[in-house]
Amino acid sequence: MRRRVVGFAGLAAFVGVGVAAVLGRPASEPVDVLPTVVGGLVAAGALAVQLRFSRTTTATDAARPRLVNRRQFLVTTGAVAAVAAGTGAGGVVLGRTNAVGDRSRAGVRLPAPADPAPVRPAGVETGTTGVSRFVTANRDFYRVDTALTVPQIDARTWRLTVRGDVDRPATYTLDDLLRRPLRERDITLNCVSNEVGGPYVGTARWLGVPLAPLLREAGVRAGADQLVSRSTDGMTIGTPLDAVFDGRDAMLVVGMNGEPLPLEHGFPVRLLVPGLYGYVGACKWLKELEVTRFDAFDAYWVKRGWSARAPVKAASRIDTPKPLMPVAPGPVQVAGVAWAQRRGISAVEVSVDSGQWQPARLADGPSPDTWRQWAYRWDATPGLHTIRVRATDGRGAVQPEARADTFPDGATGWHTISVTVPG
Known part of the structure; x- marks a missing residue:
C-alpha cells in the first residue's frame, strides 16, 4: 500500500511540475497542458496495472519460480509500450521540427552590409589569459x-x-x-x-x-x-x-x-x-x-514588477584569478571586462585588501556600446586577499559600491573576490 501511495504521489508531482512549466510560458493556454496531463494519465494506468500484477503473488508463489499470467503480462507490457510509443512519437516530431529550422537557416544568404562596422583597434584585447574575448563566440x-x-x-x-x-x-x-x-x-x-x-x-x-x-x-x-x-x-x-x-x-x-x-x-x-x-x-x-x-x-x-524603462548600469567584472583560486606569490595579472553601453568606459580601478584604488590598464574600446577589457599587475604576497574592481563610465560617473539586487532594474555593486596565496 505504501509503495502504491508513494508511486502515485511521485507521478502526480512530476505532472504538476510539467503543468506549471507549461502555464508559465508567456503564450500558454489551458489546452497546452493536455499532452502533459494525458501522458500522466497513461503512466498512472501503467503503474496501476503493474501494482495490481505485483499483488497477485502469494506466499506459495514466492517459494517457487514465478509463472507470469499471460494476460497480465500482455496488459502491462502493452501499457508500457503505449507510453514509450507516445514518447518516441514526440521525439520524432520534435526532431522533424528542429530539422525545419536548421534547413531554413542553412538556406539564408546574408548580403554584405551597406554600413560595415568600424575596423576594430589592434588593442581591443589586453592579451591576458583567462579574460573573456572581445567577441563572444x-x-x-x-x-x-x-x-x-x-x-x-x-x-x-x-x-x-x-x-x-x-x-x-x-x-x-x-x-x-x-x-x-x-x-x-x-x-x-x-x-x-x-x-x-x-x-x-x-x-x-x-x-x-x-x-x-x-x-x-x-x-x-x-x-x-x-x-x-x-x-x-x-x-x-x-x-x-x-x-x-x-x-x-x-x-x-x-x-x-x-x-x-x-x-x-x-x-x-x-x-x-x-x-x-x-x-x-x-x-x-x-x-x-x-x-x-x-x-x-x-x-x-x-x-x-520589473521596470518599464531599463537603461544598462555600469558594471565591471573580474575574470581572472577565479574566486578562492590558489595564486602563486609574485606578479599576478588581475583582469576582466567592464561595460556601460551608450556611455562607454573611461577608467577601471582595482583595490586589494581595501587599500587605495589603483588604475588598471584599459584595452582599446571601438565603441561606447561595447565592453572593454582591463588588466592590473598585482604583486601577490602570502595570505588570504580580497580584490575589488570598479569602473568609471564615459560621463565620469563612478560605479556605485552599494549592492542592489537585479530586481527591478539591474544589479549594482563592486565585484569582489577572495584568493589565497600560499606562504
Missing part, C-alpha cells in the same frame, strides 16, 4: 528566455507586421528586410538578471536593418512612446520609442558574428537596442512591432 553567448523549446521558424513563411499607432501599417518578409541597406555593429548585450560578476553578458558583431527608418516609413503618430515587440512564442517586450530615434544603432538583427542568427538567439530576426537590458530591448523570434503607449500596455516582465 555564438556557441558561448549567453541565453536567457522563457522558451521551453527553441522556436523553429521557416524563414520562407515568416512575416513581420508593423502596426498600432502608425499611419501606414506594413508587413515584411525576410527577403524584404535583406533587400534593405544593412548595418553592421559590435554591440555588447546583457541581461537584467545578471548579478554582480555574473556571466549573462557578451559582445557580438551584429548585422541588421536600422529600425528608425523603417518606423518612419510607417509614420509613427504623435503621442506614442512605446514600441511593443512580440515573439512567435508569445513574449512581449516594451521599448521606449525615444531609444529607437535618438541616434543609437537600434536594429532588426538578421546576422550574428558573420552568420545568420542561430536558432537559440532569435532566428530569423530579433530586435536589438543598444544600452537597454534585453528584457526591454532585445526581443527574439520577432513577429510583430506595435507602436503604442506605456500607459496603454504593460509588457510581459513589466506585469511582473
Whole structure:
C-alpha cells in the first residue's frame, strides 16, 4: 500500500511540475497542458496495472519460480509500450521540427552590409589569459528566455507586421528586410538578471536593418512612446520609442558574428537596442512591432514588477584569478571586462585588501556600446586577499559600491573576490 501511495504521489508531482512549466510560458493556454496531463494519465494506468500484477503473488508463489499470467503480462507490457510509443512519437516530431529550422537557416544568404562596422583597434584585447574575448563566440553567448523549446521558424513563411499607432501599417518578409541597406555593429548585450560578476553578458558583431527608418516609413503618430515587440512564442517586450530615434544603432538583427542568427538567439530576426537590458530591448523570434503607449500596455516582465524603462548600469567584472583560486606569490595579472553601453568606459580601478584604488590598464574600446577589457599587475604576497574592481563610465560617473539586487532594474555593486596565496 505504501509503495502504491508513494508511486502515485511521485507521478502526480512530476505532472504538476510539467503543468506549471507549461502555464508559465508567456503564450500558454489551458489546452497546452493536455499532452502533459494525458501522458500522466497513461503512466498512472501503467503503474496501476503493474501494482495490481505485483499483488497477485502469494506466499506459495514466492517459494517457487514465478509463472507470469499471460494476460497480465500482455496488459502491462502493452501499457508500457503505449507510453514509450507516445514518447518516441514526440521525439520524432520534435526532431522533424528542429530539422525545419536548421534547413531554413542553412538556406539564408546574408548580403554584405551597406554600413560595415568600424575596423576594430589592434588593442581591443589586453592579451591576458583567462579574460573573456572581445567577441563572444555564438556557441558561448549567453541565453536567457522563457522558451521551453527553441522556436523553429521557416524563414520562407515568416512575416513581420508593423502596426498600432502608425499611419501606414506594413508587413515584411525576410527577403524584404535583406533587400534593405544593412548595418553592421559590435554591440555588447546583457541581461537584467545578471548579478554582480555574473556571466549573462557578451559582445557580438551584429548585422541588421536600422529600425528608425523603417518606423518612419510607417509614420509613427504623435503621442506614442512605446514600441511593443512580440515573439512567435508569445513574449512581449516594451521599448521606449525615444531609444529607437535618438541616434543609437537600434536594429532588426538578421546576422550574428558573420552568420545568420542561430536558432537559440532569435532566428530569423530579433530586435536589438543598444544600452537597454534585453528584457526591454532585445526581443527574439520577432513577429510583430506595435507602436503604442506605456500607459496603454504593460509588457510581459513589466506585469511582473520589473521596470518599464531599463537603461544598462555600469558594471565591471573580474575574470581572472577565479574566486578562492590558489595564486602563486609574485606578479599576478588581475583582469576582466567592464561595460556601460551608450556611455562607454573611461577608467577601471582595482583595490586589494581595501587599500587605495589603483588604475588598471584599459584595452582599446571601438565603441561606447561595447565592453572593454582591463588588466592590473598585482604583486601577490602570502595570505588570504580580497580584490575589488570598479569602473568609471564615459560621463565620469563612478560605479556605485552599494549592492542592489537585479530586481527591478539591474544589479549594482563592486565585484569582489577572495584568493589565497600560499606562504
